[in-house]
Amino acid sequence: MADSANASVPIVRWLPDETFFSICCRQHRFMCRGTKASTTAWLFGEGSSSVQHDFPSKLNSLPQKAKEVWGSPLNIITEHTILPLFFPFQSKEKIRDVLDTVSKNSLGTLKYRLGLVTGRFGAEHPLKACLECLKEDRIKHGVAYWHLSHQYPGVTLCPKHGTLIRICSANRQWSDSAHWVLPAEDLIASVAEQPVCPTVVQILKRLGHSVIELATLGISVQFRPEDVMGAYNEAIRHLSVNTEACFDAEADLASFASQLQPYLPLASLPTTPQKAETFIQSLIRTPRVNSHPLKHLIMITYIFGEFAPFLGALNRFQSACDQETYSPDHEKQAVGDKPAHRFKGQEIRDRVFKKLKPKKLKPELREQILGCLRKGVEKNSIAERYGVSISTINRILRADPHMMAAWITQRRDLSLHDHRADWVSAIGMNPDVSPKVLRLMLPKVYQWLYRNDNDWLMAQTKRMPSGRVGNNQKIDWGARDRQLCESIELIIQRGKTPATNLPVRADHIFALVPTLHRCLEKRNRYPEARKLLESVTQSTKT
Numbered sequence: 325m326a327d328s329a330n331a332s333v334p335i336v337r338w339l340p341d342e343t344f345f346s347i348c349c350r351q352h353r354f355m356c357r358g359t360k361a362s363t364t365a366w367l368f369g370e371g372s373s374s375v376q377h378d379f380p381s382k383l384n385s386l387p388q389k390a391k392e393v394w395g396s397p398l399n400i401i402t403e404h405t406i407l408p409l410f411f412p413f414q415s416k417e418k419i420r421d422v423l424d425t426v427s428k429n430s431l432g433t434l435k436y437r438l439g440l441v442t443g444r445f446g447a448e449h450p451l452k453a454c455l456e457c458l459k460e461d462r463i464k465h466g467v468a469y470w471h472l473s474h475q476y477p478g479v480t481l482c483p484k485h486g487t488l489i490r491i492c493s494a495n496r497q498w499s500d501s502a503h504w505v506l507p508a509e510d511l512i513a514s515v516a517e518q519p520v521c522p523t524v525v526q527i528l529k530r531l532g533h534s535v536i537e538l539a540t541l542g543i544s545v546q547f548r549p550e551d552v553m554g555a556y557n558e559a560i561r562h563l564s565v566n567t568e569a570c571f572d573a574e575a576d577l578a579s580f581a582s583q584l585q586p587y588l589p590l591a592s593l594p595t596t597p598q599k600a601e602t603f604i605q606s607l608i609r610t611p612r613v614n615s616h617p618l619k620h621l622i623m624i625t626y627i628f629g630e631f632a633p634f635l636g637a638l639n640r641f642q643s644a645c646d647q648e649t650y651s652p653d654h655e656k657q658a659v660g661d662k663p664a665h666r667f668k669g670q671e672i673r674d675r676v677f678k679k680l681k682p683k684k685l686k687p688e689l690r691e692q693i694l695g696c697l698r699k700g701v702e703k704n705s706i707a708e709r710y711g712v713s714i715s716t717i718n719r720i721l722r723a724d725p726h727m728m729a730a731w732i733t734q735r736r737d738l739s740l741h742d743h744r745a746d747w748v749s750a751i752g753m754n755p756d757v758s759p760k761v762l763r764l765m766l767p768k769v770y771q772w773l774y775r776n777d778n779d780w781l782m783a784q785t786k787r788m789p790s791g792r793v794g795n796n797q798k799i800d801w802g803a804r805d806r807q808l809c810e811s812i813e814l815i816i817q818r819g820k821t822p823a824t825n826l827p828v829r830a831d832h833i834f835a836l837v838p839t840l841h842r843c844l845e846k847r848n849r850y851p852e853a854r855k856l857l858e859s860v861t862q863s864t865k866t
């Protein structure tokens with residue numbers, strides 16, 4: 325559609341906290357005679373056909389009239405997309421690359437270059453909305469629209485209403501095609517339940533606030549990786565000193581992460597001390613520029629509680645040479661008038677690591693703890709849930725050798741399940757890698773399985789590609805189908821655990837097995853996985 329033909333088209337104006345995708349959807353609705361293709365061509369020029377809702381592209385091609393009302397491409401990127409969340413922990417070169425790509429070109433491999441495709445949080449950012457906001461927006465603005473603050477990965481509760489933000493079924497990776505679609509009740513669903521435990525609500529709120537604060541800093545700040553690493557190390561040292569002998573960073577982080585894990589995209593957070601150790605070490609040993617901001621924000625929320633004390637700690641690691649990139653105005657805005665040293669001591673001690681005094685257990689409480697131990701629940705989770713110390717739990721276990729044996733067996737079974745799930749899910753995410761490469765990617769998981777579950781591990785590795793180039797003809801599709809089925813079955817099993825107790829729906833499985841949609845695109849392959857998915861879909865309908 326020629327620009328001149330639409331010279332008279334009025335341009336819609338921004339609503340509060342609105343995304344760029346949302347204003348395009350409203351413009352599409354406004355130009356009601358247009359098809360999806362004609363709106364896309366009008367926005368981004370002839371030949372443009374794809375619709376993206378998370379990262380924009382070809383912003384320089386927007387009609388002049390739209391630029392006048394919506395602002396420059398830079399303004400659109402920094403004020404109306406989730407991209408600024410990815411800037412503070414990235415290098416300047418990478419940010420220039422992002423700005424250049426989304427202004428001039430199609431996205432291409434941008435998500436891969438940002439490390440999202442291979443990261444633990446995935447590269448998909450599904451559209452999200454809050455039911456309460458939907459109703460309010462219709463009354464206030466006459467239309468329900470996509471709020472920017474809801475779209476960031478890691479924001480799970482509506483900042484305004486505190487209710488669980490729901491995920492839109494349209495424009496997902498497995499959808500036939502993406503559309504200019506505005507939020508509506510029949511399009512949004514929940515893959516998790518509204519948290520009822522006040523501790524979980526608090527953690528989700530704090531993480532969500534931190535995500536939004538980081539995104540607000542956006543392009544104005546680039547953190548130096550060595551300063552970030554220094555701030556983490558110092559805070560962990562303080563925690564070890566101030567919380568006496570009961571501080572166990574790995575177990576604490578695992579317990580913290582277990583509470584976040586049911587919420588997308590946090591499913592792959594480390595929930596065992598072993599995995600938590602790898603997670604922490606990766607952030608405190610080597611300065612990193614390519615880690616997903618959520619990885620840092622999990623660490624920040626875990627150690628500092630909130631984002632502002634982290635900025636205060638970081639400030640002390642800034643040297644004079646980076647004053648030019650670290651604007652004092654932003655520091656003031658984010659940290660307020662809180663002196664940097666205030667985050668030390670009491671503030672951290674009081675946060676999650678409450679001092680646990682020895683307690684005389686009432687019989688009722690003792691029974692509840694025994695119930696958890698019988699199920700093999702981790703000691704730290706029990707301590708957190710019932711406000712008792714680890715030594716109290718150890719005392720209970722020592723007093724009953726049968727209980728001790730049952731607990732150890734259960735823990736081993738759960739650990740076996742977790743390690744197998746990690747291995748199978750890594751195969752699913754990297755179907756073409758050889759056992760050797762996968763072993764290098766997951767050394768600890770491999771070692772654990774090698775020592776404890778060797779037969780299963782060997783059976784798995786036999787079905788994997790050999791790693792030699794040029795043997796495409798020998799792909800064992802049956803083995804891949806079986807592996808995909810195992811990934812799906814593990815997700816179904818996890819969904820049935822008493823901790824979550826949710827019916828497992830197909831969209832949940834698609835969200836948690838990131839390669840599934842790509843596999844199913846091969847129409848003549850994966851018959852067993854298709855059958856399994858069909859049975860899941862049938863059972864959730866009945």
Ligand SMILES: [Zn+2]
Pocket residue numbers: 454455456457458482483484485486
């Ligand atoms: Zn809301």
